[in-house]
Amino acid sequence: MDQQFVFKILLLGDKSVGKTTLTYKYVTGAFKRNIKQTIGVDIFSKFLNFHDTEIKFQLWDFGGHERFRQILPKYTVGANAVLLLYDITNISSFEHLPSWLDFIAENTQDIPIILIGAKKDLVERREVPFEKGEEFRKDADLKKFFEISSLTGKNVDLVFKELMxxxxEKRVNIER
Structure with a gap:
């Protein structure tokens, strides 16, 4: 390997939207039911190769409960990107996205944000249409939008491939 890069990725969103499940699925390849709610922050790592460059994703999985918000800012220092999640079966998690964007703006530099609608496998319980997610992405000028299923694996690897x-690309542009 010629180079190694470490990227700190924040996973943000309301409680129970699927942040930990997504992280676990991506890092281990397995779906885990009945994951305990994150208290504060959990950190996971995954190593990848990208054109002879070793990449380390540090995935900072933040507890989405309101009571943890006050401790989060100190953990956001040095973040390179955000995966902002909502649950497609929970409209209130979607309605809280603007407050998460405010939090991101107040506590990070200009970093890319990918919007993720989680629990795509529960489409029969959908409360947030796909089009609303795409419209929010455009209005907020976010990098990408995906709906994913950690259960089936739908779009999980694609999210991280696009993020990488x-x-x-941002790293190359900075070095120029």
Whole structure:
């Protein structure tokens, strides 16, 4: 390997939207039911290769409960990107996205944000249409929008592949 890069990725969103489940699925390849709610922050790592460059994703999975918000700012220092999640079966998690964007703006530099509608496998319980997610992404000028299923794995790897490309492109542009 010629180089190694470490990217700090924040996973943000309301409690129970699927942040930990997504992280676990991506890091281990397995779906885990009945995951305990994150208290504060949990950190996971995954190593990847990208054009002869070793990439380490540090995934900072933040507890989405309101009571943890006051401790989060000190953990956001040095973040390179945000995965902002909502649950497609829970309209209030979608309605809280603007307050999460405010939090991101107040506590990070200009970093890419990918919007994720989680629990795509529960489409029969959908409360947030796909089009609303895409409209929010456009209005908020976010990098990308995906709906995912950690249960089936739908779009999980794609999210991180796109994120890696965004971060590496940004890194190349900074070095120029």
């Amino acid at each position: 490309e965004i971060l590496m």
